[in-house]
Amino acid sequence: MPAPLHPHTALPVVAMIGGGQLARMTHQAAVALGQSLRVLAAGPDESAALVAADVRFGDHRDLDALRAVAGGATVVTFDHEHVPTDHLEALEAAGTRVAPSPGALVHAQDKLVLRRALGEAGEPQPAWAEVSSAADVEVFATAHRWPVVLKTPRGGYDGKGVFVVRDVVEAASLLERHGTLLAEQRVAMVRELSAQVARSPFGQVAVWPVVETVQRDGVCAEVIAPAPGLSEERAAAAQELAVRIADRLGVVGMLAVELFETPDGILVNELAMRPHNSGHWTIEGARTSQFEQHLRAVLDYPLGSTAMTAPVAVMANVLGGAAAAEDWSGPALDERIHHFMAHWPDVKLHWYGKTQRRGRKLGHVTALGDDVAEVRARAVAAARYLADGVVDPAFAFEHDH
Numbered sequence: 079m080p081a082p083l084h085p086h087t088a089l090p091v092v093a094m095i096g097g098g099q100l101a102r103m104t105h106q107a108a109v110a111l112g113q114s115l116r117v118l119a120a121g122p123d124e125s126a127a128l129v130a131a132d133v134r135f136g137d138h139r140d141l142d143a144l145r146a147v148a149g150g151a152t153v154v155t156f157d158h159e160h161v162p163t164d165h166l167e168a169l170e171a172a173g174t175r176v177a178p179s180p181g182a183l184v185h186a187q188d189k190l191v192l193r194r195a196l197g198e199a200g201e202p203q204p205a206w207a208e209v210s211s212a213a214d215v216e217v218f219a220t221a222h223r224w225p226v227v228l229k230t231p232r233g234g235y236d237g238k239g240v241f242v243v244r245d246v247v248e249a250a251s252l253l254e255r256h257g258t259l260l261a262e263q264r265v266a267m268v269r270e271l272s273a274q275v276a277r278s279p280f281g282q283v284a285v286w287p288v289v290e291t292v293q294r295d296g297v298c299a300e301v302i303a304p305a306p307g308l309s310e311e312r313a314a315a316a317q318e319l320a321v322r323i324a325d326r327l328g329v330v331g332m333l334a335v336e337l338f339e340t341p342d343g344i345l346v347n348e349l350a351m352r353p354h355n356s357g358h359w360t361i362e363g364a365r366t367s368q369f370e371q372h373l374r375a376v377l378d379y380p381l382g383s384t385a386m387t388a389p390v391a392v393m394a395n396v397l398g399g400a401a402a403a404e405d406w407s408g409p410a411l412d413e414r415i416h417h418f419m420a421h422w423p424d425v426k427l428h429w430y431g432k433t434q435r436r437g438r439k440l441g442h443v444t445a446l447g448d449d450v451a452e453v454r455a456r457a458v459a460a461a462r463y464l465a466d467g468v469v470d471p472a473f474a475f476e477h478d479h
């Protein structure tokens with residue numbers, strides 16, 4: 079059966095499940111390719127629903143809503159990993175192309191499934207065990223010492239569902255609440271890295287430079303490309319690891335391999351099979367962005383160049399801060415954007431159009447340049463101004479009027 083095409087443009091229709099900022103930025107990339115992303119959003123105020131023309135409203139756990147958005151689409155893909163596996167299998171059985179396939183995606187949905195698969199493949203990862211009783215945790219802690227990291231296998235994001243436990247009592251109360259958990263040794267990490275690769279059904283792969291991700295309170299705050307001071311050898315090892323995982327699992331689309339760097343090497347933390355926060359810098363910092371590449375990959379188009387456009391790119395998230403408070407009396411958002419543009423004309427803004435709330439990912443900024451410290455300071459100061467209305471003294475506004 080030939081893949082359905084758009085009746086007017088004669089081009090493919092990609093349907094994305096989820097209407098957040100990842101869908102919004104994928105839509106932006108789709109426009110340049112002559113397409114318009116079809117989106118399944120939960121409501122009209124979601125980031126992508128505000129900008130895409132073909133938006134369907136519904137719940138990603140509702141099979142009928144999934145069937146409706148898949149009808150007439152060339153391929154169905156995702157802006158998050160929360161769609162139930164059996165629904166995706168049902169879509170596939172009905173002839174819909176799903177990318178990544180449910181069999182691959184489950185490794186990004188379920189941390190226990192991932193740990194088992196990586197174990198079988200002999201890939202580096204923290205020591206782990208499946209635990210369903212306090213006694214199980216005690217055995218694990220005896221072998222790997224307290225504290226132990228306990229994780230809910232499914233549904234976690236931004237550090238929710240990750241608990242550092244110091245004794246059996248804490249472990250028992252978590253097990254009571256959540257049932258079976260993944261136990262991991264607490265890794266003595268130097269920092270966190272991310273290796274992104276795109277893979278097409280044809281089997282073509284494209285990798286970007288390995289980046290450093292800086293987390294604050296379990297949420298990604300900054301991404302530095304390439305990871306400063308990472309040896310060529312270790313960077314190549316991380317890229318090869320990402321390609322091996324993509325090939326082995328048969329990933330189609332973007333794969334982000336989140337890594338812990340330790341003094342002895344790298345360990346896999348978790349996977350995302352979609353555009354990822356660690357790749358936002360590619361919009362300006364690489365010849366092909368992760369969003370365009372995801373579309374190319376799921377449509378089995380040849381992949382684009384991942385070469386960097388500058389020696390250094392730094393992305394800083396704008397997380398809802400002081401300026402998101404209800405009683406905020408400083409400059410309003412529109413005014414902050416005005417000042418941001420006046421003071422950092424070379425820093426690029428991506429605002430997601432969300433209602434401002436503390437801690438929420440509201441947008442991001444990207445700076446390019448030659449010197450890591452300088453580029454990083456510029457990106458962070460600009461993001462901080464947008465979030466908190468606070469100007470870093472190093473970037474004092476000289477031309478205020």
Ligand code: ADP
Nearest residue numbers: 204227234235236237238240262263264265348
């Ligand atoms: P999420 O699915 O919420 O992103 P992660 O499994 O990525 O959860 O964990 C969130 C954060 O917790 C990681 O970015 C890391 O900083 C920390 N963390 C997770 N697992 C470990 C571990 N085994 N050892 C030490 N820190 C960890």
